[in-house]
Amino acid sequence: MSELRYDGRVAVVTGAGHGLGRRHALELAARGAKVVVNDLGGDRSGSGASAGPAQEVADEIKKSGGEAVANPGNVATPEGAESIVQTALDAFGKIDILINNAGILRDRSFKNMTPDEWDAVIAVHLRGSFLVSSAAWPHLRENGYGRIVNTSSPAGLFGNFGQANYATAKMGLVGFTKTLAHEGVKYDIKANAIAPVAWTRMTEDLLPADFADRLGVEQVTPLVAYLVHESTQDSGEVYTVGGGRIAKIFVTEGPGYGQNETLSVEDVRDNWAAINADAPMTVHNNAMEQMGPLIRQLGS
Incomplete structure (x- = not known):
């Protein structure tokens, strides 16, 4: 079987300075895609900002012979989202692939959760995915092609103690994905979602340390890369993935x-x-x- 390639394709990956996003960006670049590496550069709670993480991944891609540019824009603001897509247009002339991966955590039991903690998580995961997708959507429609992957979570699909904000955002992405799939049919825009289980700085307090090696991010990226390939015709689906296992989630x-x-x-x-x-x-x-x-x- 031939190798799946992304030559000539332009991909935007949000939250790509660490963890899953970084792995997605490196994999697509290694297979020929031109990549916009987006990351605000804050900690996992969303505090702080630095251009360093995104630039480091972009430099890593270029050092390996690939093409990449960094963007430290904030996905949760219209201006930041627009800048991410504009970076792709300015550097590479178009956008073909969007992987909405940026996220933060502000876990707390519901009785103690503050409105600020609720709003901050919804803003990055759900609003951020909407804003970047909204900025990209006219260009995907005009080009008659697009592949979008949104990052949901088992916590969103099934709930999880102390994550009311996170779970709500992640389940919201399921409905968002399914709607994009319907509206993208005419334009060959496919939208799917993943619910990954992986050891990252976002999950290190939630998953047993013994599973760190077995739940590496490299076990998630192959599904993401397949879903954004031009040969993939599935759309509106949700897949759980991690540790070498992939399964479709049904409503x-x-x-x-x-x-x-x-x-x-x-x-x-x-x-x-x-x-x-x-x-x-x-x-x-x-x-x-x-x-x-x-x-x-x-x-x-």
């Missing part, structure tokens, strides 16, 4: 219960088992499909 619906008469509280109580039945499951491709059983019931 499913059970058979449920319905009646044509107006439901009462007692109807809910008396049919609770049917409402909670988990088989057979149905996977819907869009919101209208999900409403299909209800529409059919109303028409009967």
